[in-house]
Amino acid sequence: MVDYSSLTKGDVVAEESFHLTRDNLVRYAGASGDFNPIHYRDDVALSVGLPGVLAHGMLTMGLAVQPVSNWVGDPARIVDYQVRFTRPVLVDGQTGADVTVTAAVGALEDENKIARIDLTAKFNDETVLGKAQVRVNLA
Amino acid sequence: MAVNPELQGRVFPPTAPYLVGREKIREFSRAVLATNPINFDVEAARAAGHADLVAPATFPVVVQEATLAQLLAEPDAGIDFSRVVHGEQRFTYTRAIVAGDELTATLTVSSVRSLGGHNMVTADSDIVDAEGKHVVTAISTLVVRGDED
Secondary structure (H helix, E strand, O other): OOOHHHOOOOOEEEEEEEEEOHHHHHHHHHHHOOOOHHHOOHHHHHHOOOOOOEOOHHHHHHHHOHHHHHHHOOHHHEEEEEEEEOOOOEOEOOOEEEEEEEEEEEEEEOOOOEEEEEEEEEEOOEEOEEEEEEEEEOO | OOOOHHHOOOEOOOOOOEEOOHHHHHHHHHHOOOOOHHHOOHHHHHHOOOOOOEOOOOOHHHHHHHHHHHHHHOOOOOOOHHHEEEEEEEEEEOOOOEOOOEEEEEEEEEEEEEEOOEEEEEEEEEEEOOOOOEEEEEEEEEEEOOOOO
């Protein structure tokens, strides 16, 4: 259990890199029920003007919170999680894609011991999520 | 085709109950690259005080999906699915989802806005348990791209 009183705004609490392949996208499609073919078919992605197959935004959102889940220990302590989808993650058929996630303390709500953890998720050195904030109950 | 501004405030009928299965939580957890034992191991979940496996934070999207299907199928909505991009997503919890929960979602269109030739539709899905108690609200903002691009 993370000790709320030990946290300071700006502390980096977790960092992790995720390697995505097309296999991950197919697995996420099946698990989530989102079978939009732009997430597994190059021909469809190209036909709608995309540069190639993209990861589901919800897959990026889903994996980006995992370092926080592991840091806090119990995923049930996540009480609020929001993101904006700002850039797509292109997943090359041969080489895949690497997404790095850094989680840092963004704000501390002393009255109820909730820490806001801000996520920075990057692909090709550019952020892919905006206002990615996880509120974690440490009471 | 523009999104019908009269959608704002519309409340849809509750979805059929969704029974959260243990294996579905494990499948979804693997798919989002989770490694927390409380998502996979019943003993670990119970040791942490939960009745059963805890679902990952973004799992409500599975339950919410039926509500977004209602929205897209609404005859007067004016939402062309081929022009829809997912703009924002949020989950606000009263309590975590655990295996065995029977969940029902009710969609409310909380806002319809125009921005730079696009329409932004915000859809709130309130998800409650079998006793009608709030579990989580899943909020999606969909960007419906205009015709000119």
